[in-house]
Amino acid sequence: MDAAQPAPRSVLILGGGISGLVCALKLAEQGRAVTLLEGSDQLGGLGTFFEHDGRTFEKFYHCMLPSDGPLLGVLEHLGLTPEIYWRPSSFAYANAGRIYPLNTPVDLLRFSPLPFADRIRVGITGAWGRVCSAKGLDDITTSQWLQGLSGKRAFATFWKPMLEAKFGDRYHDVPALWFWTRFNREKGESKGEVKGYIRGGYKRITETFARRLGELGVTLRMNEKIESIDLDADGHPVVQTAAGELRADELLITLPWPTLAKTATAAFKSRAAVPSWDIDFQGVINHVLFLKRPLTKHYWLATPEPCHPFDGVVETSTLTDEADRGQGRHVVYLTKYVHRTDPRFTQPEDEIKRSWFSALQKLFPDLRDEDLEADYIFRAPFVEPIYTRGFGRKRPPETLIPGKVSLATTAQVYPVVTSWNGSVIQAEKTVGQMS
Numbered sequence: 558m559d560a561a562q563p564a565p566r567s568v569l570i571l572g573g574g575i576s577g578l579v580c581a582l583k584l585a586e587q588g589r590a591v592t593l594l595e596g597s598d599q600l601g602g603l604g605t606f607f608e609h610d611g612r613t614f615e616k617f618y619h620c621m622l623p624s625d626g627p628l629l630g631v632l633e634h635l636g637l638t639p640e641i642y643w644r645p646s647s648f649a650y651a652n653a654g655r656i657y658p659l660n661t662p663v664d665l666l667r668f669s670p671l672p673f674a675d676r677i678r679v680g681i682t683g684a685w686g687r688v689c690s691a692k693g694l695d696d697i698t699t700s701q702w703l704q705g706l707s708g709k710r711a712f713a714t715f716w717k718p719m720l721e722a723k724f725g726d727r728y729h730d731v732p733a734l735w736f737w738t739r740f741n742r743e744k745g746e747s748k749g750e751v752k753g754y755i756r757g758g759y760k761r762i763t764e765t766f767a768r769r770l771g772e773l774g775v776t777l778r779m780n781e782k783i784e785s786i787d788l789d790a791d792g793h794p795v796v797q798t799a800a801g802e803l804r805a806d807e808l809l810i811t812l813p814w815p816t817l818a819k820t821a822t823a824a825f826k827s828r829a830a831v832p833s834w835d836i837d838f839q840g841v842i843n844h845v846l847f848l849k850r851p852l853t854k855h856y857w858l859a860t861p862e863p864c865h866p867f868d869g870v871v872e873t874s875t876l877t878d879e880a881d882r883g884q885g886r887h888v889v890y891l892t893k894y895v896h897r898t899d900p901r902f903t904q905p906e907d908e909i910k911r912s913w914f915s916a917l918q919k920l921f922p923d924l925r926d927e928d929l930e931a932d933y934i935f936r937a938p939f940v941e942p943i944y945t946r947g948f949g950r951k952r953p954p955e956t957l958i959p960g961k962v963s964l965a966t967t968a969q970v971y972p973v974v975t976s977w978n979g980s981v982i983q984a985e986k987t988v989g990q991m992s
């Protein structure tokens with residue numbers, strides 16, 4: 558290095574999910590000295606994996622969409638594009654024991670749980686949602702917006718159960734902007750839905766990141782749980798882990814927001830430019846089933862009726878190659894969004910496994926006990942904010958303390974859908990403001 562040049566400012570990144578990994582890559586490529594601290598033994602956060610029968614599978618179902626441009630750009634940069642494959646994908650809705658495909662206008666016209674007039678109104682809602690402006694949607698609720706477009710009856714029968722499945726009784730205040738962006742992401746393909754996956758699973762992505770970060774000289778410190786984030790007498794950030802105290806010129810936090818709110822000291826909070834620390838998060842339980850037979854041809858089957866203990870049946874093997882899951886093995890994720898304080902979140906694993914599988918058998922009466930090869934339960938307390946009206950004004954900024962502390966986390970991704978793509982967009986924005 559040129560003796561006259563000052564050494565590049567060092568950066569300490571907290572959290573090794575996709576946000577932390579992308580930030581580390583971008584900053585290291587700018588020549589910054591980067592250290593990344595991850596509390597668990599795996600990189601990838603909510604996209605991490607478990608092993609079964611010599612293969613790895615995501616703990617929580619994950620796929621890509623063709624509209625995930627920024628994420629696909631990073632994967633291209635890492636040389637992973639040839640490993641991504643795409644398949645047509647479909648959605649269905651369970652009602653009173655019947656499964657209704659809902660992918661085309663004709664499907665909607667055949668959706669008999671709704672009176673015919675309501676089917677037309679739901680169709681118009683979808684068509685309007687694709688073309689209308691997002692302006693003002695942060696300040697009205699999804700319920701108001703959908704009731705206005707689809708009518709009260711169609712809202713109660715069709716939309717409300719899906720909102721309740723995602724946010725429980727907190728759905729009332731979720732802004733229409735959240736719904737609008739989500740609907741347009743999922744239904745963004747005019748020529749039919751397509752989803753993408755990567756050979757070797759998401760583990761392949763995090764392993765490629767780890768290799769590249771190693772080449773760039775990034776220090777990855779695993780199993781280092783952040784216990785507190787403070788400021789010293791000169792206002793410099795100080796991070797405490799079980800291994801001791803860490804300092805750097807700059808701190809970049811990618812931890813889930815509730816973890817940051819818990820570990821940040823009062824001194825830190827008083828200096829950080831945050832509109833509101835009060836952002837609650839939704840959690841999730843996934844019950845992963847390895848089956849010897851397929852259930853449906855749909856990637857996603859919504860099961861929002863209260864008789865089902867889960868909100869959706871996600872048959873990822875409609876997307877993934879046999880090479881990635883094993884010959885004759887079908888992979889299904891039963892998913893339930895639930896707050897960490899809800900007793901269901903801490904229900905014993907055996908109870909969940911038993912009651913959810915038997916509920917699935919009610920929906921698929923020909924599913925036998927012998928069809929199940931193995932199953933696993935995974936829970937995550939912090940998935941995404943429970944959005945409230947005007948969330949755009951609550952959204953934390955990229956810079957918490959100028960020149961010292963930056964932030965790239967899921968709580969900022971809004972109104973983009975929380976996803977690996979949303980995290981890449983946020984990470985690039987935050988790093989852009991640090992330069």
Ligand SMILES: Cc1cc2nc3c(=O)[nH]c(=O)nc-3n(C[C@H](O)[C@H](O)[C@H](O)COP(=O)(O)OP(=O)(O)OC[C@H]3O[C@@H](n4cnc5c(N)ncnc54)[C@H](O)[C@@H]3O)c2cc1C
Binds near residue numbers: 595617
């Ligand atoms: C059920 C489910 C399905 C999903 N499906 C998809 C999908 O199909 N496609 C898609 O793109 N996205 C999907 N997502 C969303 C996606 O996983 C997230 O938006 C994304 O992973 C968020 O990344 P992140 O790095 O911001 O946060 P996280 O992934 O939460 O990473 C945070 C990291 O911080 C670490 N950490 C936490 N506390 C500490 C601490 N105290 N000390 C040190 N480290 C700590 C964690 O271990 C973790 O590695 C899904 C999520 C879930 C739960």
